[in-house]
Amino acid sequence: MEASMQQFLESGLEFYVTIGILLVTSILIFIVIRTLRRKKADTILLVGLSGGGKTVLFYQLRDGSSHQGTVTSMEPNEDSFVLHSESSKKGKIKPVHIVDLPGHSRLRPKLDEFLPQAAGIVFLVDALDFLPNSRVTAEYLYDVLTKALVVKNKIPVLIVCNKVDKVTAHSMDFIRKQLEKEIDKLRASRTGISDADIAHEVTLGVAGQPFTFSQCINKVTVTEASAISGKISDVEHFIRERVMP
Template structure:
């Protein structure tokens, strides 16, 4: 016990001497010394903050039959895989885009996830959204009208998801199969989806908050819904997975997963 008391006394003496020494240092020199000590700590903190690896995950979502899996294989190896059946498990892979394999310079691989469109399997989307750099929502432009309501409900849930809203995850609304003569245009699809989402917004706002599964509401009260009102960026593009016309898809991916 005596040894412990002596250490306490010694520590108090050292602390008093240190305080006396600090008080003797001119303020300018003291501030400079503190800056020298704190700068490396602050520098290391910001280096670690900005050096965090940015996500390279892109999610393909949408209703079953919209052509997500065909797009997956076109992006991966340039093939259409026309015989592909409806996915029951997420189809994922990490690879350099097929169109970039022969180009000079090092390209960053992407992690592409094709999430099944069946309603019972959509909760799997939740597993990947927190790490997504972007989401491609695929719509069948050929069979759009019969599926408009279902696609709108899926898209509404996606746009009000907590991860999408808080992280402002960009969404590409991709009108697929536009190589067909009877396919609807992207302008028509966009307007129809906005109208349906506007109806959904009104109907869901009438339901008690306890029954609403969405994390956030969409749009501006008193105004017709538009994708421009979303906190995250929503763009509309066209593609054809079967013919390989996917330039706008690749452009979206490289905009959010830098080479």
């Protein structure tokens, strides 16, 4: 009697152990398949106000020439290529997918379509015509920095003060400070609008302290460039760092 009881218990235990093993194996297989399926983010987005030089930069990165006289873009301009500066390594290194998004305010929602694949964002600022546009530039940058995906995926942002070939261009330190000040003001005014919405919105910076880019969860850096004359090495370096060969 006792022996058959023991046999019964043992077979029950065996049953549960087998089910347990099967369950753990299926979960592991499921996780592996999901990880393999998830495409690695390999896209660099060029964003910023209209006229900042995104399209000029796109061609400079791809062809090493600026295609003078671009008109305002109405559609995203995208391609996968090995950077012109790395063309000697063609075939040996991974191409990058670059999307030049139109700066026109009505076309800006296009950004959301590309964000899930973004490995980095290059935010162009017109350093020549900066002052009259500092507020709108900061508004757009604020929108980018508070996008849920940018924060969740910690997408690095490189702010590029473009057109430094002109002597009247503002310095990158000046532009950085102005943008930080404007974002600080925006932060105060936007959080003041409705307390109910704050729970859903990302709040930038540290409460009670003036805003600086270094407080962002994602890495935000500032550099200068001249897309038209090909002074874009910091941008190329940023891209290569984000999309490894």
